[in-house]
Amino acid sequence: MDVLKTNKRKIINDPVFGFINLPSEIIFDLIEHPYFQRLRRIKQLGLSHLVFPGANHTRFEHAIGALHLMILAIDVLRQKGIDISDEEAEAVSVAILLHDIGHGPFSHTLESTLVSGISHEDLSILLMEELNREFGGKLELAICIFKNRYHKKFLHQLVSSQLDMDRLDYLRRDSFFSGVVEGSTGSDRIIKMLNVVDDQLVVEKKGIYSIEQFLIARRLMYWQVYLHKTVLSADFLLVNVLKRAKELAMRGIELYGPPQLQWLLTHTVLPDDLKDCGQKSILIQNFVLLDDSDIISSIKVWCSHSEPVLSYLSNSVINRKLYKIKVLEEPVSTKKFRQYKAMASATYSVNEEDVNYYVFQGVIENSAYVTESENILILSNSGKIADIKDASDVDLKALSKTVKKYYLCYPKDLDTK
Amino acid sequence: MDVLKTNKRKIINDPVFGFINLPSEIIFDLIEHPYFQRLRRIKQLGLSHLVFPGANHTRFEHAIGALHLMILAIDVLRQKGIDISDEEAEAVSVAILLHDIGHGPFSHTLESTLVSGISHEDLSILLMEELNREFGGKLELAICIFKNRYHKKFLHQLVSSQLDMDRLDYLRRDSFFSGVVEGSTGSDRIIKMLNVVDDQLVVEKKGIYSIEQFLIARRLMYWQVYLHKTVLSADFLLVNVLKRAKELAMRGIELYGPPQLQWLLTHTVLPDDLKDCGQKSILIQNFVLLDDSDIISSIKVWCSHSEPVLSYLSNSVINRKLYKIKVLEEPVSTKKFRQYKAMASATYSVNEEDVNYYVFQGVIENSAYVTESENILILSNSGKIADIKDASDVDLKALSKTVKKYYLCYPKDLDTK
Amino acid sequence: MDVLKTNKRKIINDPVFGFINLPSEIIFDLIEHPYFQRLRRIKQLGLSHLVFPGANHTRFEHAIGALHLMILAIDVLRQKGIDISDEEAEAVSVAILLHDIGHGPFSHTLESTLVSGISHEDLSILLMEELNREFGGKLELAICIFKNRYHKKFLHQLVSSQLDMDRLDYLRRDSFFSGVVEGSTGSDRIIKMLNVVDDQLVVEKKGIYSIEQFLIARRLMYWQVYLHKTVLSADFLLVNVLKRAKELAMRGIELYGPPQLQWLLTHTVLPDDLKDCGQKSILIQNFVLLDDSDIISSIKVWCSHSEPVLSYLSNSVINRKLYKIKVLEEPVSTKKFRQYKAMASATYSVNEEDVNYYVFQGVIENSAYVTESENILILSNSGKIADIKDASDVDLKALSKTVKKYYLCYPKDLDTK
C-alpha cells in the first residue's frame, strides 16, 4: 500500500493530515480493490482546476481523509462513554471509505447526461453490494449504516449529515488544494466537541463558534470555488459536449472512445433498470471502467471530428476557450436571449436547435448545503439540545434559504460583434 | 535590524508572513527607537498564554505585520488607479507602525487601574507627538492621518476602521500563535479586493464571502480566545492585584517594584493631566519604561508580602491558581453572591470590604467589534455601494448587537466547602 | 485566466506560494496557448501518486511556480545592482515558463519508448521555436537564453543550473504535494542570497547552510520520492506496457488509442528526424495532442486485449498489482535471475523472449542531481568565489558521486511459489 509499511501497519502520507494509519485488514483490502483504485483517476473537483490550478486532488485522497476523521471521531465518542462496538467502528469506517465509490468522472455532469436520473448515491449502494458479495457478506453492517437502516442513527449521521466526516474532510481538503485558505475549518476542534444524545450526533455548546465558522466557510467555498463563474462555464460546456456526443451516437454516428464510454453513449439507463439484475450488471461493468481519462482523451479526439458542433464544443473545453457566463439576480430577458441566439446562429451557421449548444441559460440553485430536515444540534451545558439556528446569536436562517441565481452563457466572441 | 541585511535593505523574518521588507529609512529608525523596542516586551494577548501556551507573541511583531499588510494594500490601491503620493504612503505606513505604541503591559488591565481613564489611543498620540519632535516634524502627516484630520479619509480607514490593517494582522497572527486555526482569515484576498470610492475604503463585490468569513472568524476569536473564561479569570485577578497594590501604595505601605511602577502606583493620573505639560512628561517618562516584565517580576515578590490579600492574589496569578469563573446569561442573584462572600470572609478571614477581592461579579460586553457608526462597504459591479449587512444574504445584524454576559468569580476551593 | 482579474492584472491562486501575479501580456498569452494548457494534463511526478496519493500536481502548476520564483529572483538581483533590462527580464521569464513545454506524459517513460532517443529538452526547443513563429519572433531572446547562447550567462543559469528556479520550485512543490515535509527548502532565503559575480550566479556566504540543506533535501526527495521502490516498479511496468504495445503495433496488431498515440506507436522517430522539417511537423502535431489521459485511457482498454502479455501488464499498472522490486547494492546473480525467469515462464506460459516483460533487472543511477561541470558557487565576504564543495565544512563530495544500485523486478506471486 502507500508509503511506509511498518510491521504490517499500513500508513499513508497525506499532505493535509500527515500520516494516516489504516485501522484494519478489510479497509486495506477494500482500498486495493480496482473499484476503489479507480477513484485515483477521478478528480474531486472536476474542472475546477481550470480556475484553481492546484485543485487536482482526487476522490481517492478524499475518501481516505474522511476515513481518518472517522477514526478520530470514534475515538472521541468512545472516550465520552458512547458505546460503539469494534464491529460498528469497522462498519462505519467502511461506510465512509466507500461513500463516494459510485462517483463517476465529472460526477454531476455525468449524472445529467450519461447516466441521467441515477444519482451517485444509488451507484455507491450498487457497488457496495457488489463488493459485499465479493467480500463474503462482510460489508453488511456498513451498508446498513450507509442506508440509515441501522438502529443507532448517529452512526449514519457520522457518514451522512450536516456534520458528517465527508464534509469535514472535503472542506479542508478543497480549501488546501485550491489555495482558498480562508475556507478551512477546524475539523479537529469540531470532532473534539462531538457527542451523542438520544442517538443523535450533537456538538457541545463551546463548539458553537466553530460551527458558525464551518457554515460560513462552506458558504464561501460554494460561491468562491464550487460555483465559481468560470468553473460553472466549464461544467456547462462539458455537459454540452457529452449531450451532443450522446445525441450523435444515438443517431449512429461513430465517435472515438473506449468501449465503456461507447456503451454509455448508446444506451439510455433508467433508474428502474437498476432493479433489473441483468441490465444492472452491464451498467456496472461499464461504469467501473470509466474515469476522467476516458472523457478527456475522447474529447481531445472529438476536437477534430467532422461534426462542427461537437468539434467546436470539444475545442472550447480542451483549450480553455470557455464561454462567457453572466450570473444575474433576475432571469435573462427573452429578448436578449433571442438576440444572442440569432448572433450565434449567424456566426456559427447552426440551425435553431443546435444553437442551444452555443447560447443557453439556466438557474443556479444552492440550497443543498443546509437542508431543512436535518440540522446541526447544539448541546447546552444544562443538557438541552437546540438547533444551531436557534442556539446561535447570528441569524443563520439565510443559510438554509435556497439562493437562486440566473445565468446566460455564450461564446466570448459574440460580445465583440 | 532584524535578520538579513542585503545592501541596506532591511528584511524581517516573520513566521506568519515570511520575509518582510522595510520600505524606508524612517520606518527603520522608528523601529530602532526605544519606544518601539519596548513593544518587544509587551505580549499581544496579555495572559492568554495561560490558556493558549503558544500565544507569547508581542505587539512588536503585530505592528510590523500590520505595516507589511499596509504596504500590500497601498500597492493594490495604486494599481487600481487610486492616487496615493509617496509622502502619503510613508505617512500611512508610519501611522500603522505606531498605532499601538501607547499600549502598556496588559493594556486593558492597566487602563482600568494604573492609568485609569486614559486610553491607549490617547497615549499613542502623546508618544507619536513626542517622536515627531525627536524626528524634526517628519511624523506630522502620519499623526494627521492617525487622528483622522487628513482630507483623504480612506487613509485613516486603512489604519483604523472595521477593515483596517490592524485587524487583518491581529486576527491572522492571534489565530496562528494560539493554534486556533479556524480563526484565520484570507487577508491576502481581502486586500486584493480593496478599492476606494468617494474617498471611502470599499470591498469589491466578489470579496463579500471573504468578509463574511472575516466577521465570523473574528467573532470566533472573541469568544474562543479573547473572552475565553479562563483568560478572563486571569485578567480579573491581575486587575485585583494591581488595585490592591495601588490601594496599599496610596496608604504608604512599601511595595517592591521599579521606580516607574512605583510612580504609577502612587499617583492618580487624570485625563486632564495629559494637557499639563510638566505632568505629562513625568507620566510619559515613567510609562515608556514600563513593560510586562515589571508587572510580573513585582507580583512575584508580592507573593510573599506580609499583607495577606496582596500575597494571596499575587500567588493566584503567578502560580496559575485561577479563580473559578461562571459565565451566565442572567445577572448573579444577590443571595448567591452574598453566600459566596460570606464563605470567603470566613475562609480567608477578610473584612467586608476586602472580600471583594475574592468574590466579585460583573458584565462582559462585546460590542466593540462591529460598531454602528462605521461599517464595511461593498462595491457592487454596477458601482453602487452598500453596507455589508445589506449586501450579504446572511443576516449579520447580530454581529453589531452588544452581547452581554454576566460573570461570578471566586476561589475554586469555595466550591468544595 | 485563473482566478481573480483585477483591472487586467492576472492573479493565480497557488497553494504553495499564495497569489501569483502574472507580469506581462505575453506571459498571459503563452499560458493561454494550447501547448501550455496541455501541461494541465501532465502530472509532474508521473505515477508517484500511487505511493504518495497527494502527488497529483501538474507541470502546469510547476511552470507557473518557477515563473513566480524567477520574478522574485530578478527583483532581488536588480536591487543588488545587477543590470537586467526589461526585455531580458521578460525573456528569462518566458524561458522558465516554457522550460518544460516539451515534456510528454510520464516523460522519462515516453523518452525510453515512444520517442526513444529524443530528450524533452530537444522537444522543448522545437515547441518554443514553433511558438516563436506564432508570436512573430517575440520569443527570440527567450530561446537564446534557454539555449545558453546569450552573452549574459547568469540568465541561463537562472533557468538551468544547479540552483535554477526550476529546482527551487519543484523541490518545494513536490515536497508539499507528496507530504514529505522535510524535503522542503527555503527558496525564499536562497533567492535573497543570490548575486551575480563575473557573469556567474553565486550565493552569498551566509546562505551556505541553506544550500547544504537544499542539497540534502534534494537527496532525500530523490531516494524517498523520485526513486521510491514502488514508484520505480510502477514506472518500469509502464515502460513495459508501452514497449509491448509498440512491438505489437509495429507488427500490425490493432490497438485501441487516439490517433496521436497510434502514430507514435507505429513510427520510429530518430533524433535526426527532428532536422527534417516535414517529419518534424508530423511529430510535433501528434506530440502536442498527447497527454496522461491518452496513456491511461488506452491502457485500461488494453487490459482486456486478447494478447496476454499486454493485458497482463496493463492490468498490473491500472489496478496497482505492482511487481515486487528488490533494490540491491550488487548486481543480481545470473543464477537467481534465471530461476525467476524460469518460474515466470512456467507460471505465465510465455516464451523466452516475452518472459523479459515479467522478470527484468537493471541499474538505477542517480548522478543527475550534482554534475561535475557546473557547481553551486559561494561568494565569501571578501569577494572570493568558491565551489560549495570547498566552501562547506561538510564533505559533500558524495553528492556528486554517482550512486549506483541494482534492481530485480518480478510479479509478487512468484515469491509464494
Next chain:
Amino acid sequence: MDVLKTNKRKIINDPVFGFINLPSEIIFDLIEHPYFQRLRRIKQLGLSHLVFPGANHTRFEHAIGALHLMILAIDVLRQKGIDISDEEAEAVSVAILLHDIGHGPFSHTLESTLVSGISHEDLSILLMEELNREFGGKLELAICIFKNRYHKKFLHQLVSSQLDMDRLDYLRRDSFFSGVVEGSTGSDRIIKMLNVVDDQLVVEKKGIYSIEQFLIARRLMYWQVYLHKTVLSADFLLVNVLKRAKELAMRGIELYGPPQLQWLLTHTVLPDDLKDCGQKSILIQNFVLLDDSDIISSIKVWCSHSEPVLSYLSNSVINRKLYKIKVLEEPVSTKKFRQYKAMASATYSVNEEDVNYYVFQGVIENSAYVTESENILILSNSGKIADIKDASDVDLKALSKTVKKYYLCYPKDLDTK
C-alpha cells in the same frame, strides 16, 4: 488546565502539533506545579527574538511538545513489539516533561555568571528530587531513567541522546517560531522509523535520508539561529551586564532587583555546595523564583544606575544598541585588540580593567551537537547496526568535528572614530 477539558481529559492547543492530549494524572499535576509553571516565563531561545521577532516561545511549550513526541514514540515502539510497561511509559514521559526544569532565565548566560559552574542538568536533577519528595516518591523511576541508571538504556536515549524527543521537538519548534522554515525536520517520519535492538534506540534503514536531513537542518539552525552573530552579540552583552552587576554587588554596591536575584548576585555557589543540604535548599528556594522577567526588569532599572559601566551595558541590551561582532576564522591579532581597547578606554573613560566590558574576544565552539561517544545507529534490512556516519553515503564526519571560530566584540561607534 490549558484549553479544552472534555470529561477530565486535558487537551492543550499547540500551534506546532495541534491538539496535545495529556496522558495521565501525574503529568497534569506536575504541569500545574509552580516549578513547571515557571517555565512559562523562560524563553526557549533567550535573546534570539532580537533577531527573529517571532521567537518568543518558552520552555513550557517545548517541554509539552517533547512530551507529545514521547507519547508517539512509545506507541510506535510498542507496536513493533518492544516491551514498555505502563509504569515505564509514565516514567519516561515524566522524565522528558521535566528534562528542562532546571533551566534558569537566559540559561547559558546564567550558568556562566550567577550560578557559575553548575549546569542546568544538575539543577534539573535537584528539582526533580525535590518534586519526588513532594509527590511521595512517584518520580523515582523517572529520575532513574533521566540519570541513565535504569537497566533499559533505550528509555534514557529517548530522553537524552542524539535523537531524543528533546531535539526532535526543539528543532521543529525553533524553526516554526523563528520563521526559518528550512530548519524543520520530519519528526513524524523519524519517530515512525524508530526501533530498539539490543537495548539501543536505532533508526530503520529507510529513515536514513530523514536522519541526514535532520543533522543538516540542525547544523543550519545552529549557524543561522542559535549562533547568529547578532544573537551572540546580545548574549555576550547580557553576560557582561550580569558579571558587572555581580562584581558591584560583591563590592557592596546596592542594586535594584528582587530578593532571589539579590541573593544570587551576592553569593558564590560552587558545585560542591549542591551536596550541602542547607545551602542547597537556599539556592533552590531562590532559583525557582527567578525567571526572565526579573533579569529584564532589573536591567531596565540599572540603565540609570550611577555606575557608568553598568548603565552603559544595560542600555545597550535593553534598547538594542548591540555591539558589533566580527566572527573570524583566525584569532584576533593582539595589536588590533589593543587598538580597540585603547580607543574604548579613551571614548568611555574607563580604566584598563573595565575596558574589558567594552572590547572583548573569545572563541565560539560548536561541537555539542554531534558527540563522539553516542551516535545515531541505523538498522539495516538484514538486521545489522551501523553508525549513521558509516551508513550514509555522505561524509558526515565534519558534523562531529568541533568547529571553532573567533570573535571580536566592541561598541559600533568605535568604527566611526
